[in-house]
Amino acid sequence: MARKEYSFYPGCSSERLTSASNYMVSVESMCKKLDVQLNEIPDWNCCGASIGYAEGGELPRHVMNARNLAISEQVNKGQDVVATCAACWLGAKETKDRLAHDSDLLAETNEALREAGMNLQYKGEQEVRHMVEVLIEDLGYDELKKPVVKPLEGIKFAGYVGCQTNRPFGIAGESFENPKYLDKLVEIVGGEPVEKYDQKVTCCGGALAFSEPEKSQAQIKKIIESAYDHGADMIVTPCPVCQMNVEVYQGQINKRYGTKFNIPVTYYSQLMTVAYGGTAKEAGLNGQIIRAQRLEEIAAKR
Amino acid sequence: MSDLNTSMVEQYRNNFLKEVEANVEGGTWVKMCMQCGVCSGSCPLGPAWEHPPQELFMMIRAGKREEVLKSESMWMCTSCYNCIVRCPRELPITHIMHGLANYAHRLGLAPKMNPTRRFAKMFWNNLVKSGRVNEIELSVGLYFMDGFKTGVARAWAMKDIGLGMLKTGRLNPFGFLTHKGCKDKRGIHRMLKKAREIEDRRKGLAA
Numbered sequence: 001m002a003r004k005e006y007s008f009y010p011g012c013s014s015e016r017l018t019s020a021s022n023y024m025v026s027v028e029s030m031c032k033k034l035d036v037q038l039n040e041i042p043d044w045n046c047c048g049a050s051i052g053y054a055e056g057g058e059l060p061r062h063v064m065n066a067r068n069l070a071i072s073e074q075v076n077k078g079q080d081v082v083a084t085c086a087a088c089w090l091g092a093k094e095t096k097d098r099l100a101h102d103s104d105l106l107a108e109t110n111e112a113l114r115e116a117g118m119n120l121q122y123k124g125e126q127e128v129r130h131m132v133e134v135l136i137e138d139l140g141y142d143e144l145k146k147p148v149v150k151p152l153e154g155i156k157f158a159g160y161v162g163c164q165t166n167r168p169f170g171i172a173g174e175s176f177e178n179p180k181y182l183d184k185l186v187e188i189v190g191g192e193p194v195e196k197y198d199q200k201v202t203c204c205g206g207a208l209a210f211s212e213p214e215k216s217q218a219q220i221k222k223i224i225e226s227a228y229d230h231g232a233d234m235i236v237t238p239c240p241v242c243q244m245n246v247e248v249y250q251g252q253i254n255k256r257y258g259t260k261f262n263i264p265v266t267y268y269s270q271l272m273t274v275a276y277g278g279t280a281k282e283a284g285l286n287g288q289i290i291r292a293q294r295l296e297e298i299a300a301k302r
Numbered sequence: 303m304s305d306l307n308t309s310m311v312e313q314y315r316n317n318f319l320k321e322v323e324a325n326v327e328g329g330t331w332v333k334m335c336m337q338c339g340v341c342s343g344s345c346p347l348g349p350a351w352e353h354p355p356q357e358l359f360m361m362i363r364a365g366k367r368e369e370v371l372k373s374e375s376m377w378m379c380t381s382c383y384n385c386i387v388r389c390p391r392e393l394p395i396t397h398i399m400h401g402l403a404n405y406a407h408r409l410g411l412a413p414k415m416n417p418t419r420r421f422a423k424m425f426w427n428n429l430v431k432s433g434r435v436n437e438i439e440l441s442v443g444l445y446f447m448d449g450f451k452t453g454v455a456r457a458w459a460m461k462d463i464g465l466g467m468l469k470t471g472r473l474n475p476f477g478f479l480t481h482k483g484c485k486d487k488r489g490i491h492r493m494l495k496k497a498r499e500i501e502d503r504r505k506g507l508a509a
Binding site: 063212 | 327346347350378380381382383384386387388396400401403404407408417418419420421422423425426427429433434435437441444462463466467469470471472473474477484485486488489490492493494495496497498500501504
């Protein structure tokens with residue numbers, strides 16, 4: 001039996017051939033090395049993400065999240081729900097939070113849930129947690145360090161935490177303005193965190209990267225510029241939207257601003273997979289549009 | 303839509319604050335704002351807001367109904383939650399902005415061409431269809447939302463990104479055909495229909 005078991009909510013962007021499929025690949029490898037078992041919530045649905053509110057309104061959004069949690073309560077009994085995506089985690093946690101404090105909304109949610117299959121009822125029995133919380137709180141930094149066989153020596157990482165893994169809930173014991181956990185994770189895998197990375201909690205524009213590209217790219221530019229200014233070789237993040245926005249628009253930003261950005265943007269789970277001795281493929285490094293060459297080199301070392 | 307708007311105007315007469323409290327997510331908090339402006343100063347897209355949050359709150363209290371509901375401002379919210387964690391009065395500002403946008407949209411007052419409104423609508427319809435987001439359908443839909451010609455130009459401008467995503471296995475070129483989504487689609491549709499009915503009844507938005 002695995003050391004730890006969780007009820008897993010992977011989310012839309014984690015599926016095969018989607019924008020964060022490389023995140024998912026590395027999470028699976030990382031969890032395998034750490035002997036953590038993820039039990040996927042059967043037939044999970046989208047959380048509504050951060051712009052679902054406009055058409056979806058309030059109750060439909062909570063009902064979507066409550067469906068996932070209710071299935072989890074029914075199938076993965078006694079386990080905490082774990083999400084890897086910031087928006088999935090936030091959406092599910094927000095629903096849990098609201099329903100815990102509003103009995104009318106809870107009754108309405110369950111009334112709607114009865115219309116779905118599986119005879120569902122949301123009770124609020126399980127905690128909703130982010131993968132990072134599980135790593136830090138249930139395993140702890142010391143345990144996370146043990147499997148390191150290939151320290152990421154000499155690579156400087158700008159730890160870009162972003163918004164939704166950090167606000168409004170955040171990771172217990174961390175500040176909203178200067179959370180340290182990502183830097184600590186970089187340290188335990190032998191990398192060098194950029195100490196004074198001043199854009200670590202700046203918003204990348206989120207979903208507005210699609211609808212307001214110019215405004216969002218101005219944000220992304222700041223995030224990358226600061227990483228370069230502080231000597232970073234790579235950016236690392238816990239969020240799929242942050243990863244995609246900061247990585248894929250570099251070409252457009254270069255055109256717009258005359259910059260020469262070309263910096264890899266990785267996930268914490270990729271760093272850990274490589275440091276734990278995983279291959280480039282196991283770390284999902286073939287999913288980087290801007291190749292994380294130095295990580296690939298370390299992964300290729302015997 | 304406009305009938306709904308007329309009935310709301312009649313129901314609440316000159317008391318827009320009451321209307322917001324009854325119909326907007328987090329609306330009961332609006333009166334708690336003390337006009338410090340930390341939210342506006344914390345907003346990543348701050349300069350793009352014609353009326354930043356604290357101004358919207360004062361406008362609601364001053365009964366500036368049309369100006370608030372027709373504003374593009376709250377559609378600039380990126381859901382970064384900076385305002386929420388910094389507000390000294392702990393107003394759920396992000397949620398109130400979402401609530402205002404949703405209410406304006408439901409009443410048919412939100413700016414028709416606002417790109418975030420249009421994208422958000424497309425996004426929700428996309429995820430509802432199968433229970434999970436179909437990314438290729440969403441991106442192609444976004445490029446072509448203003449017709450074929452602009453669509454081709456937009457897709458061309460995005461071609462490097464699209465190719466990059468394809469090459470790295472992060473976009474499914476056959477997603478139109480192969481995207482499966484949830485098994486219980488019908489159950490999800492029934493559930494969402496019910497949720498909408500309940501919410502509309504509670505908020506007096508039922509047709």
